[in-house]
Amino acid sequence: MPKIAGIVLIGNEILSGKIEDANAAYLCRELRVLGVDVRRITVVPDDVDVIAREVAAFSRDYDVVFTSGGVGPTHDDVTIAAVARAMNVPVVRHPDLVALLERYYKGALNDAKLKMSEIPAGAELLADDGLGFPTILVRNVYVLPGVPEIFRKKFEALRERFRDQPFHLSNVFVRIGEGSLAEYLNALLAEFPSLLLGSYPEFSNPEYRVKVTLESKDRDYLEQARARLLERLPGDAVVKVT
Numbered sequence: 503m504p505k506i507a508g509i510v511l512i513g514n515e516i517l518s519g520k521i522e523d524a525n526a527a528y529l530c531r532e533l534r535v536l537g538v539d540v541r542r543i544t545v546v547p548d549d550v551d552v553i554a555r556e557v558a559a560f561s562r563d564y565d566v567v568f569t570s571g572g573v574g575p576t577h578d579d580v581t582i583a584a585v586a587r588a589m590n591v592p593v594v595r596h597p598d599l600v601a602l603l604e605r606y607y608k609g610a611l612n613d614a615k616l617k618m619s620e621i622p623a624g625a626e627l628l629a630d631d632g633l634g635f636p637t638i639l640v641r642n643v644y645v646l647p648g649v650p651e652i653f654r655k656k657f658e659a660l661r662e663r664f665r666d667q668p669f670h671l672s673n674v675f676v677r678i679g680e681g682s683l684a685e686y687l688n689a690l691l692a693e694f695p696s697l698l699l700g701s702y703p704e705f706s707n708p709e710y711r712v713k714v715t716l717e718s719k720d721r722d723y724l725e726q727a728r729a730r731l732l733e734r735l736p737g738d739a740v741v742k743v744t
Contacts, residue, residue, distance in 0.1 A: 505537070505538045505539065505565045505566060505664065505666045506538070506539050506540075506541045506564050506565050506566075507533055507538050507539065507540045507541065507564055507565065507566045507567065507568065507664075508540070508541060508542045508543070508544075508560040508563065508564040508566075508567050508568075509525075509526050509529060509530075509540060509542070509543045509544070509567075509568050509569075509570065510544055510546060510553070510556050510557055510560055510567065510568070510569045510570070511523055511525065511526055511543065511544065511545045511546070511569075511570050511571060511648075512545075512546055512547075512548065512553055512569060512570060512571040512572040512581055512584075512648070513545075513547070513548060513571040513572060513578075513648060514547050514548050514578065516545050516571075517545055517546075517547055523545070523570075524650045525570045525646075525648065525650055525653045525654075526543050526570070528650070528653075528654060528657075529568060529570075529657065530543075532657065532661065533664060534669060535668070536661065536664050536665045536666060536668070537665065537666030537667050537668040537669060537719065538566070538664050538666055541563075541564060542560070542563075542564070544556055544560075548572060548578040548579075548580055549580070550580050550583050550584045550587060551584075551587075552584075553569075553572070553580065553581060553584030553585070553588075554584045554585070554587035554588040555588075557569065557584060557585050557588035557643060558588040558589075560643075561588065561589075561641060561642055561643050564642075565642065566642050566644070566664060567642055567643040567644065568643075568644050568646055569581055569585065569643065569644070569645050569646060570646050570647070570648050570653060571647070571648030572584070572648065573618075573638075573645060573646075573647050573648075574617075574618065574647070575614040575615050575617045575618055576614070579617070581645060582620050582621060582622065582638070582645070585622050585640050585643060585645060586622035586623070586640075588643075589622055589624075589640055589641060589643075591622050591623040591624055592622075592623050593620050593621070593622060593623070594620065594621065594622075594623045595616065595619045595620055595621075596619055596620075596621050596625075596627065598627065599618065599619035599620075599621070599627070599635075599636075600616065600619045602619075602634070602635065603615055603616065603618060603619055606634070618635075621638050621640075622638075622640045624640070625638050625639060625640045626638075626639040626640075627639075628659075628660065637656050637659070637660060644660065667719045668719065669698075669717050669718070669719055670717065670718055670719065670720075670721045670724045671715060671716070671717050671724075672715070672716045672717075672724060672725075672728050672743065672744065673713055673714065673715055673716075673743070673744045674713075674714040674715075674716070674728065674731060674732070674740060674743050675709070675710040675712075675713055675714075675740070675741040675742050675743070675744075676710060676711065676712050676714060676735065676739045676740055676741060677709075677710050677711050677738070677739060677740075677741055678711060678712070678735075678736070678739045679703070679711050679712065680701055680703055680711075680712055683701065683712055683714070684701075686731065686734050686735055687699060687701060687714070687731075689734065690727060690730060690731050690734075693727075693730060694723065694726070694727040694730070696718065696720075696723065697716060697717070697718055697723070697724070697727045698715075698716070698717035698718060699714070699715070699716060699717075700714065700715040700717075701713075701714055701715075702714075702715070709741055710741040710742075714731070716728055716731070728743070
């Protein structure tokens with residue numbers, strides 16, 4: 503079975519519209535390339551109980567879970583406490599993180615900054631070459647920051663951990679509408695039930711009306727399905743195939 507993943511986005515700023523999330527779309531694209539199937543994305547406020555419930559459910563339901571946001575020294579950075587509650591473990595200060603912070607702040611370390619040395623008990627620290635601060639892994643939950651630039655750098659340092667058998671993708675662009683196309687797609691799925699099939703209308707493109715995507719981890723299966731679709735479609739319906 504392919505790996506399946508869930509993403510928990512944390513922050514009142516996302517729910518209020520003050521900040522537009524970029525991390526989920528980026529992570530979905532990257533995981534898809536690696537062969538990981540993202541099954542669910544949720545957005546939750548800076549509330550320990552709410553975050554804990556979501557993280558516990560995601561950790562149970564998915565092979566790998568990513569959280570985004572809520573890590574840092576301020577009052578609304580409650581992700582660590584919430585993940586600890588989800589795993590039913592206490593929050594502890596890790597001596598390696600305390601030492602790292604002491605070196606970084608050079609005598610200017612205070613209680614707020616020391617908050618960044620706190621982790622759920624039993625968590626693993628994953629070294630980030632060149633980034634300075636490790637990523638926290640609690641069982642199958644990767645705790646990542648919300649700042650997109652740092653989020654991406656941290657994921658890049660970890661990405662090979664998630665590599666699985668890749669998805670193969672083919673696109674078929676057609677000039678007939680979804681109403682006419684539906685019978686061909688339904689027939690294709692009846693013959694190829696394991697195919698991941700998508701249909702996306704385009705209203706402003708003069709060349710085609712619908713983009714059809716076919717995906718599978720089995721390249722031969724994908725190619726057979728694509729060939730059957732092209733065989734069945736009207737001869738003038740197909741604009742291009744990629």
